[in-house]
Amino acid sequence: MSRIWKSQFKDHHVTDEALYLNRRQWMAGAAGLGLGAIAGPALAAPEGLEPNSYEDITNYNNYYEFGTGKSDPAKYAHTLTTSPWTVTIDGLVDKPGDYQLEDILAKAQIEERIYRLRCVEAWSMVIPWNGFTLASLLERAGVQSGAKYVAFETAARPEEMPGLRYPVLDWPYREGLRLDEAMHPLTLMATGLYGKDLPNQNGAPIRLVVPWKYGFKSIKSITRITLQEDQPFTSWKDANHREYGFYSNVNPTVDHPRWSQATERVIGAGLFGSRRETDMYNGYGEEVASLYDGMDLQKNY
Amino acid sequence: MSDSTSATPGLRDRLTQAINQGARRVPTWVLYIVGAVPPIWLFIAGLTGGLGVDPVKAMEHQMGEWALWLLIAGLCITPLRRFARINLLRFRRAIGLLAFFYIVGHLLVWLVLDVQILSQIWRDILKRPYITIGMAAFVLLIPLAVTSNNFSIRQMGARWRQLHKLVYLAAVLGAVHFVMLVKGFQYEPLIYLGVVLALLALRLPILSRRR
Ligand code: HEM
Numbered sequence: 031m032s033r034i035w036k037s038q039f040k041d042h043h044v045t046d047e048a049l050y051l052n053r054r055q056w057m058a059g060a061a062g063l064g065l066g067a068i069a070g071p072a073l074a075a076p077e078g079l080e081p082n083s084y085e086d087i088t089n090y091n092n093y094y095e096f097g098t099g100k101s102d103p104a105k106y107a108h109t110l111t112t113s114p115w116t117v118t119i120d121g122l123v124d125k126p127g128d129y130q131l132e133d134i135l136a137k138a139q140i141e142e143r144i145y146r147l148r149c150v151e152a153w154s155m156v157i158p159w160n161g162f163t164l165a166s167l168l169e170r171a172g173v174q175s176g177a178k179y180v181a182f183e184t185a186a187r188p189e190e191m192p193g194l195r196y197p198v199l200d201w202p203y204r205e206g207l208r209l210d211e212a213m214h215p216l217t218l219m220a221t222g223l224y225g226k227d228l229p230n231q232n233g234a235p236i237r238l239v240v241p242w243k244y245g246f247k248s249i250k251s252i253t254r255i256t257l258q259e260d261q262p263f264t265s266w267k268d269a270n271h272r273e274y275g276f277y278s279n280v281n282p283t284v285d286h287p288r289w290s291q292a293t294e295r296v297i298g299a300g301l302f303g304s305r306r307e308t309d310m311y312n313g314y315g316e317e318v319a320s321l322y323d324g325m326d327l328q329k330n331y
Numbered sequence: 332m333s334d335s336t337s338a339t340p341g342l343r344d345r346l347t348q349a350i351n352q353g354a355r356r357v358p359t360w361v362l363y364i365v366g367a368v369p370p371i372w373l374f375i376a377g378l379t380g381g382l383g384v385d386p387v388k389a390m391e392h393q394m395g396e397w398a399l400w401l402l403i404a405g406l407c408i409t410p411l412r413r414f415a416r417i418n419l420l421r422f423r424r425a426i427g428l429l430a431f432f433y434i435v436g437h438l439l440v441w442l443v444l445d446v447q448i449l450s451q452i453w454r455d456i457l458k459r460p461y462i463t464i465g466m467a468a469f470v471l472l473i474p475l476a477v478t479s480n481n482f483s484i485r486q487m488g489a490r491w492r493q494l495h496k497l498v499y500l501a502a503v504l505g506a507v508h509f510v511m512l513v514k515g516f517q518y519e520p521l522i523y524l525g526v527v528l529a530l531l532a533l534r535l536p537i538l539s540r541r542r
Contacts, residue, residue: 098515100384100388151514198515285458293448301387
């Protein structure tokens with residue numbers, strides 16, 4: 031399973047980011063960064079997975095609470111108050127309640143995970159996240175036996191989020207996972223990227239990252255996590271159930287009705303950059319395909 | 332409204348006159364030169380990193396949006412003349428042809444820089460309704476572009492005016508294409524569609540007979 035986060039970077043990639051990636055070694059284990067402690071050894075990417083620049087990652091975002099343009103979040107998300115931050119964990123858990131972000135982070139093992147993010151709009155980029163597994167958080171809250179799904183909710187603050195004025199979606203933004211997906215070791219709660227605090231446009235202060243699903247499943251700025259028996263309400267499915275399913279696993283053989291999912295544009299490749307073929311489960315099939323054994327993926331898209 | 336019947340021209344009439352006189356002094360070729368600047372600028376900006384992280388989508392969207400502006404501008408000429416007595420008729424051909432060239436540019440960005448893969452291009456044209464509709468709009472405009480010259484007007488006579496009414500349909504399809512391609516519920520494309528439909532409504536006999 032370590033294939034996903036083992037291996038190294040090409041050293042010709044001489045940018046600030048490359049410097050960061052080299053320094054990771056000594057940063058590993060160093061406290062601070064407002065991220066809790068970074069646990070070593072730092073985890074890296076499969077061969078050839080070269081992260082996009084910090085610039086790319088923080089200026090090309092879908093975060094409709096701040097506008098529908100890709101650069102709107104970078105322009106407007108600074109208004110979001112991310113501290114103090116509380117995550118309510120409720121539903122079928124032993125220890126429901128309001129969890130302060132500092133308390134969550136104090137006990138979290140922060141790791142680096144370099145994942146490809148594949149958007150449902152058929153583009154992708156590679157992001158070096160810092161975070162901890164959702165499983166570790168759910169274990170702290172104590173998942174009860176009746177729980178089958180996990181529901182998530184993004185903050186909805188009209189005074190801080192100009193996009194809420196428009197009924198693009200039924201706010202607040204909501205997402206969900208099946209419990210086994212949520213407990214999977216690849217499923218991350220990210221609190222940083224490139225070793226820095228998560229920028230607001232990327233979902234500060236805490237967001238989900240599920241690398242084998244389309245990006246919209248990886249809900250940002252989470253304020254509530256609910257363990258429940260029924261399949262949760264999910265915003266995009268609600269907006270258009272023919273186009274967005276509950277699972278939304280990356281699958282090149284099931285097209286979105288309005289565009290093909292067979293290939294993806296590589297963000298950062300420039301004007302003449304070419305497309306790459308989309309991988310089943312975004313390349314994480316070895317780890318996650320068994321979660322969907324026996325399911326009809328054409329129906330459960 | 333009845334300013335024009337009074338002996339001394341009102342402000343509105345003087346303004347209209349000034350616009351009409353000013354417009355007469357602008358040679359139409361100026362529009363082609365000015366119209367060529369934005370796409371060239373866009374391309375250079377895309378090459379030099381000025382269009383942000385995803386220059387291909389930025390170009391695709393910008394060319395599409397400008398093309399729609401130009402189609403709308405073209406549809407404004409007749410109502411402006413009829414209802415405001417502003418006569419920009421001599422620029423209509425240039426505006427229409429520029430709209431067509433911008434759509435060609437928009438299409439080329441999609442073909443060459445975005446999708447690239449020939450088999451996927453065909454599949455998209457046939458399978459994706461918003462692409463099919465955009466493509467239909469483009470195809471409808473080809474005969475109009477080809478006949479946008481004095482020779483064709485002379486040759487075709489009354490049929491020329493009939494043929495060029497296709498632009499109404501193309502503009503509606505272009506705006507519908509925009510409505511269909513956005514995610515979630517968004518106002519912007521609906522506003523464009525509304526503007527196009529309003530400009531077409533002004534041509535309905537009930538309204539155009541007003542004067
Ligand atoms: C009358 C003709 C057309 C008009 C007026 C038009 C207009 C537009 C507009 C306004 C946009 C959105 C711009 C934005 O988001 O700001 C757009 C996007 C787009 N158009 Fe067109 N278009 C036309 C024809 C075509 C054709 C012929 C094709 C290709 C076959 C095409 C493919 C696209 C694509 C791929 C997008 C971007 C979709 C995305 O967001 O991924 N269009 N167009």
